Amino acid sequence: MNLFRNVVFIAAIAGLVAGVVLACMQAYATVPLILKAEVYEQAGGGHEHEHAAAPAANAADTNAMNAMSAAPAEAAAPAEDEGWAPADGFERFAFSVLANIVTGIGFALVLVAVSEFAGGIGNWRQGVFWGLAGFAAFTLAPGLGLPPELPAMPAADLTQRQIWWWATVAATAAGLGLIAFRKSLPLAILAVALIVAPHIVGAPQPGSFETPIPEGLHHQFVVAVTVTNLVFWLVLGAVVGVVRGRFTGTATSLRDSFA
Amino acid sequence: MNTASVSLGDSVSSQSRFMQLVLSAFLGIFVIGVVGFSHIDAVHNAAHDYRHSMAFPCH
Numbered sequence: 001m002n003l004f005r006n007v008v009f010i011a012a013i014a015g016l017v018a019g020v021v022l023a024c025m026q027a028y029a030t031v032p033l034i035l036k037a038e039v040y041e042q043a044g045g046g047h048e049h050e051h052a053a054a055p056a057a058n059a060a061d062t063n064a065m066n067a068m069s070a071a072p073a074e075a076a077a078p079a080e081d082e083g084w085a086p087a088d089g090f091e092r093f094a095f096s097v098l099a100n101i102v103t104g105i106g107f108a109l110v111l112v113a114v115s116e117f118a119g120g121i122g123n124w125r126q127g128v129f130w131g132l133a134g135f136a137a138f139t140l141a142p143g144l145g146l147p148p149e150l151p152a153m154p155a156a157d158l159t160q161r162q163i164w165w166w167a168t169v170a171a172t173a174a175g176l177g178l179i180a181f182r183k184s185l186p187l188a189i190l191a192v193a194l195i196v197a198p199h200i201v202g203a204p205q206p207g208s209f210e211t212p213i214p215e216g217l218h219h220q221f222v223v224a225v226t227v228t229n230l231v232f233w234l235v236l237g238a239v240v241g242v243v244r245g246r247f248t249g250t251a252t253s254l255r256d257s258f259a
Numbered sequence: 260m261n262t263a264s265v266s267l268g269d270s271v272s273s274q275s276r277f278m279q280l281v282l283s284a285f286l287g288i289f290v291i292g293v294v295g296f297s298h299i300d301a302v303h304n305a306a307h308d309y310r311h312s313m314a315f316p317c318h
Contacts, residue, residue, distance in 0.1 A: 004279040006267045011287070030312040085304035092308065099306035103294045103313075109287025113280045116267060139314065148314035161316035162296055225314050247267065 019104025131237025145203030
């Protein structure tokens with residue numbers, strides 16, 4: 001399991017670095033918008049998840065909290081309890097950082113494994129191109145049909161959206177791979193069809209788009225999510241290229257057909 | 260595999276190489292699935308801000 005060990009080692013370093021970078025960007029770019037949206041969620045009766053109602057809720061929530069107490073019917077349903085949630089503030093932040101690092105390593109494992117089939121990421125520049133491909137497959141393509149959503153936004157059935165998400169990622173990745181590594185026109189056409197197909201099928205949509213979230217806030221969030229993910233993927237790919245180059249002792253360009 | 264001299268784990272057979280890479284990829288997908296796609300409430304709440312920030316389907 002020599003190769004497996006190397007892949008895990010490279011992925012662990014790249015995932016750690018990119019995960020920490022992403023967590024820092026999220027703390028400034030996306031999390032403040034999520035917290036703002038939760039104020040609207042509370043004001044709107046917060047039917048879905050009320051973890052922001054923890055004792056450490058923002059001062060800005062106080063009005064919303066008062067409004068909530070006028071509707072004790074919802075609070076009187078402990079069977080609907082959402083279970084444990086991290087306390088607001090440091091604990092919540094710490095779990096976000098942890099999630100970023102752990103899934104960063106997960107994305108890195110997929111990236112390293114797939115790129116090894118294509119000869120491996122030889123240097124940081126090739127890594128940037130692989131990162132762009134990862135961004136296109138994991139953020140851009142699923143984000144077209146299922147835009148980043150804030151709390152209190154309407155959405156279709158969770159499982160169906162998750163299935164569509166994974167199917168879109170797989171189809172887009174396969175399509176990009178065919179375009180990049182197969183020099184054949186019919187396969188390139190098949191690749192375009194693979195990339196387009198999930199959007200013709202269409203993502204599961206909610207019955208109604210009514211939401212208390214202002215459109216400006218949502219738009220800001222979509223931009224923040226897309227840009228932070230782009231930087232995450234570029235860093236992830238570049239770090240994989242650098243670490244792998246150190247590993248093999250050769251940081252030369254391996255493929256003339258790509259990058 | 261003419262790039263074998265600079266590949267990772269160049270001493271392993273191609274079949275073993277294939278299996279190990281597939282195993283790595285599945286491990287990665289499993290990790291992403293547990294943290295970002297689990298329906299367990301506690302896992303969802305712990306990674307809530309992360310899920311929203313990654314545009315994973317949530318709620």
